[in-house]
Amino acid sequence: MIVTLLSGDRPRSPLLTLILLAILAGLALAPFLFPGVRSLETAARICIFIVLVASYDLLLGYTGIVSFAHTMFFGLGAYGVALASEHIGRGFGALAVGTVAGAVAAALLAMVIGLFSLRVRAIFFAMITLAVASAVAVLVSQLSQITGGEDGLNYRIPRELTPAFRWGGKLFDVNLNGKLLNYYLVFFCSLGLFLLMLRIVNSPFGRVLQAIRENDFRAEAIGYRVVRYRVAATCISAAVAALAGSLFAVWLRYVGPDTTLSFEIMLDILLMVVIGGMGTMYGAVVGATLFVLAQNYLQNLMGLASGATEGVPVVSDLLDPDRWLLWLGVLFILSVYFFPTGIVGRLRAGR
Amino acid sequence: MTVPLLETQDLSVRFGGHVAVDAVTCAFRAGELTAIVGPNGAGKTTYFNLISGQIPASAGRVLLDGRDITRTPVAARCRLGLGRAFQLTNLFPDLTVLENVRLVIQAHRGRGFSIFSLADAQREVTEAAEAVIDRVRLTPLISQKVSELSHGNQRKLEVALLIALDPRVYMFDEPTAGMSVDEAPVVLDLIAELKAESDRTILLVEHKMDVIRTLADRIIVLHNGKLAADGKPAEVMASDVVQEAYMGKELEDV
Ligand SMILES: Nc1ncnc2c1ncn2[C@@H]1O[C@H](COP(=O)(O)OP(=O)(O)OP(=O)(O)O)[C@@H](O)[C@H]1O
Ligand SMILES: [Mg+2]
Numbered sequence: 001m002i003v004t005l006l007s008g009d010r011p012r013s014p015l016l017t018l019i020l021l022a023i024l025a026g027l028a029l030a031p032f033l034f035p036g037v038r039s040l041e042t043a044a045r046i047c048i049f050i051v052l053v054a055s056y057d058l059l060l061g062y063t064g065i066v067s068f069a070h071t072m073f074f075g076l077g078a079y080g081v082a083l084a085s086e087h088i089g090r091g092f093g094a095l096a097v098g099t100v101a102g103a104v105a106a107a108l109l110a111m112v113i114g115l116f117s118l119r120v121r122a123i124f125f126a127m128i129t130l131a132v133a134s135a136v137a138v139l140v141s142q143l144s145q146i147t148g149g150e151d152g153l154n155y156r157i158p159r160e161l162t163p164a165f166r167w168g169g170k171l172f173d174v175n176l177n178g179k180l181l182n183y184y185l186v187f188f189c190s191l192g193l194f195l196l197m198l199r200i201v202n203s204p205f206g207r208v209l210q211a212i213r214e215n216d217f218r219a220e221a222i223g224y225r226v227v228r229y230r231v232a233a234t235c236i237s238a239a240v241a242a243l244a245g246s247l248f249a250v251w252l253r254y255v256g257p258d259t260t261l262s263f264e265i266m267l268d269i270l271l272m273v274v275i276g277g278m279g280t281m282y283g284a285v286v287g288a289t290l291f292v293l294a295q296n297y298l299q300n301l302m303g304l305a306s307g308a309t310e311g312v313p314v315v316s317d318l319l320d321p322d323r324w325l326l327w328l329g330v331l332f333i334l335s336v337y338f339f340p341t342g343i344v345g346r347l348r349a350g351r
Numbered sequence: 352m353t354v355p356l357l358e359t360q361d362l363s364v365r366f367g368g369h370v371a372v373d374a375v376t377c378a379f380r381a382g383e384l385t386a387i388v389g390p391n392g393a394g395k396t397t398y399f400n401l402i403s404g405q406i407p408a409s410a411g412r413v414l415l416d417g418r419d420i421t422r423t424p425v426a427a428r429c430r431l432g433l434g435r436a437f438q439l440t441n442l443f444p445d446l447t448v449l450e451n452v453r454l455v456i457q458a459h460r461g462r463g464f465s466i467f468s469l470a471d472a473q474r475e476v477t478e479a480a481e482a483v484i485d486r487v488r489l490t491p492l493i494s495q496k497v498s499e500l501s502h503g504n505q506r507k508l509e510v511a512l513l514i515a516l517d518p519r520v521y522m523f524d525e526p527t528a529g530m531s532v533d534e535a536p537v538v539l540d541l542i543a544e545l546k547a548e549s550d551r552t553i554l555l556v557e558h559k560m561d562v563i564r565t566l567a568d569r570i571i572v573l574h575n576g577k578l579a580a581d582g583k584p585a586e587v588m589a590s591d592v593v594q595e596a597y598m599g600k601e602l603e604d605v
Contacts (some may be wrong), residue, residue: 202469220429
């Protein structure tokens, strides 16, 4: 049963199994285990980034395609929900319309970009995605009447998903309110989407993608039309990224260029895939969890460390919370140096 | 007269100023094993590349069943029945032996776009793949990653991928190149078996004359990209062209 859910793709390492179970349990019970607004925000973010990173892994790790437009697709889903909620009005109908429209738009745009550039060379695709993503980011900030520009959009989501909606008393000291429902919406949708991705990479289609990554020349010679597969993978990946974006929009009740479209997020996604382990899917889970945790709590940790080392001149300076990006960079370099195949690759090899 | 299965008409390709294949006109009938010989750089591999479509022709035509496929893309030619094994091993290194072969069988059955089923659950595909792997004697290594195989075993797998394709025309490009003396017979016996099965059309680029003598129904000689000789093995081997074009090097060495 569980193996079927995982599409037969077992973690293949006891330690990895343990880590994955811990992450699953942590996310499933987050509202109860880690009460507080901030930790719930972090948990929801982890869920959404797992999906986003997994969809990027389908492209980078499984098909061997480098794209810089993944946040653009993420943003399409998010703006879809935002715009639908604003124009259709508050309601689940608007969420559904926005989500579907975002995913379809993402898939179509991916298809156009793919058909246009994947025929030529992989590097050309990377450049085109970079250009299109930058153009879209500029467009979104320019068209402020529609998109809210740099300020982004605030909109109302169904009352059932907000803290104001109370449907019970308390359970283990946790308010049974709409925010909790919203979290579980995010959690279960993310879980479903992740399992879907796992299914796709273990399907006959997924095997062809790996073959293309390994040797596109031979894949073509045994009868696969490589361009079609690359385009299909790009579309699926874009659509799933858009769905993750929609979840993000439902959760945050706000979209803006910085939270969905920025190039920084694109880099974060790249780092998460690489740290976790490309071409493994589970790498997305481990990478996203570690990275989001580090992003959210490294500063606190450093604040503590810096306080503790106060008086030691250089050290406390280096540990100043403002230097957290530097340390994130150091962590990244170390992890790539010690785990070139990512954490999952390392765990699997070290059996 | 019946239409030949495969035919090239004035087929040429030019790389810069160098004409690697020069107006080769040749027909291959179904059920025939044709050996293609010629010194290094004669254009044998390039001739294959033109037939299977990896390199576009500068001039001339390739016909399959009398139908012009000169502009048909590689994958489509493969599905029309042109199967190719490569001189330089050309596999999926990070996947296992089984997965390599399964990919071919899955392609053959048009399963590549099934997205929600499980690859490992396609029992007929796996069984067919296992049968092919058995034929090339790689069963003990079936779950090994290809990158971990010896050169000889990679060559066997290269042949296995072609057999799994079950094409109408088999193109072998020096299938035993670099194999040890005890490994080569596995591949050669297999080609002999294929030949014995009815109606297989086989093109074989091979340097070893004793192999050609026992296997070939016909020999064509390429020299400087041109078709220099074409006929029964005994005739061609005795002819001056072969003595000069192919054995030339060996004669000089004497
Ligand atoms: N893509 C290419 N671009 C430029 N020149 C090429 C290309 N492919 C082949 N050639 C040239 O064409 C000629 C024929 O090469 P080819 O590989 O077909 O020879 P061959 O008969 O297969 O030789 P061998 O026995 O060494 O395999 C050589 O001179 C080679 O350098
Ligand atoms: Mg050659």
